[in-house]
Amino acid sequence: MPKLRVGIVNFLNSKPLAWGFLKGHHADLFAPSYHPPALVARLLGQGNLDIGLIPSIEVQRIPNLRVLPDMCVAARHEVRSVLLVSRGPVEEIRRVALDQNSRTSATLVRILLRERYGLDPEYLHERPDPERMLGEADAALIIGDPAMKIPREQFRVFDLATLWHEFTGFGFVFAMWMARRNDFEKIRAVDFALARDEGLAHLNQIAADCAGPPGLTEDEVKDYLTKNIVFSVTDDMSRGLNLYFELAHKHMLVDEKKELKFLT
Numbered sequence: 001m002p003k004l005r006v007g008i009v010n011f012l013n014s015k016p017l018a019w020g021f022l023k024g025h026h027a028d029l030f031a032p033s034y035h036p037p038a039l040v041a042r043l044l045g046q047g048n049l050d051i052g053l054i055p056s057i058e059v060q061r062i063p064n065l066r067v068l069p070d071m072c073v074a075a076r077h078e079v080r081s082v083l084l085v086s087r088g089p090v091e092e093i094r095r096v097a098l099d100q101n102s103r104t105s106a107t108l109v110r111i112l113l114r115e116r117y118g119l120d121p122e123y124l125h126e127r128p129d130p131e132r133m134l135g136e137a138d139a140a141l142i143i144g145d146p147a148m149k150i151p152r153e154q155f156r157v158f159d160l161a162t163l164w165h166e167f168t169g170f171g172f173v174f175a176m177w178m179a180r181r182n183d184f185e186k187i188r189a190v191d192f193a194l195a196r197d198e199g200l201a202h203l204n205q206i207a208a209d210c211a212g213p214p215g216l217t218e219d220e221v222k223d224y225l226t227k228n229i230v231f232s233v234t235d236d237m238s239r240g241l242n243l244y245f246e247l248a249h250k251h252m253l254v255d256e257k258k259e260l261k262f263l264t
Helices: 012-023 037-045 056-060 104-115 130-136 160-168 181-188 192-201 203-210 218-228 235-250
Strands: 004-009 030-035 051-055 065-075 082-086 095-099 122-126 139-143 156-159 172-180
Touching: 004 012, 004 037, 012 030, 012 051, 012 065, 012 192, 012 203, 012 218, 030 037, 037 051, 037 172, 051 056, 056 065, 056 104, 056 172, 056 235, 065 181, 065 192, 082 104, 082 130, 082 160, 095 104, 095 130, 104 139, 104 160, 104 172, 104 235, 122 130, 130 139, 156 160, 160 172, 160 235, 172 181, 172 235, 192 203, 203 218
Parallel strands: 004 030, 004 051, 095 122, 095 139
Antiparallel strands: 051 172, 065 172, 082 139, 082 156
16 A cells, blocks of 8 residues: 655654654554645645645635544644734734744734724735844744754744633634545544654653754754644644634635545
8 A cells, every 4th residue: 555645844843753764663564755735735735635634714725625533733722833023012913924934923923913903904825934024024923944053133023823812712723733635544444642642641752853943952843742732633723723724714825714524
């Protein structure tokens, strides 16, 4: 049987989900590849992947996707790796540079600025370079490992998961495993929950492997993966995700609000 083509986001927060594909008991079943979030979504939509860890908003945009239940990259409150960074007060933001790798967070920042602050700034799509982005805009959306490197003493830093939790009371789901309809039978043959649980059982090893860039110690990596990132969908997360989709549709950031369809 051909190996499953698995697209994995090349950020620290995906490492526990990916560990089972690389080093777990069934690693020989997978052909994993690492990409930025937006590219994983595009490759899955084009049929170049069988399954991908893709931005949650893309389930509203790419047709014929199913979500693997109870697996995600999410945060209950502070996420630390999805940040809106500015030099001045948020009320003065007139132009925002968005990380071109982002889909879910780019939608989230638009929703929060409109709903919470009544702002509708101009948006640019840029490479994740904070200095360049802030040279062209009043604020910059930085996601993933580059966000972990932001010198917080130099900027005003707004954690998007914190802003969302303060605004709604819910946690936030940034990414989920999704598969195309034609690949469902192949996906059902694999226990993705087991792969996640294998990764979570090896957090000490993951922390040792990932310490260093982006400048984190082993303890800091482990803290981030246990205190900031959540890998299972709670009822709170599910309700927050549903509200996020409703608001994305309200602000015409998706064409329609689709109900999630799960691969069981």
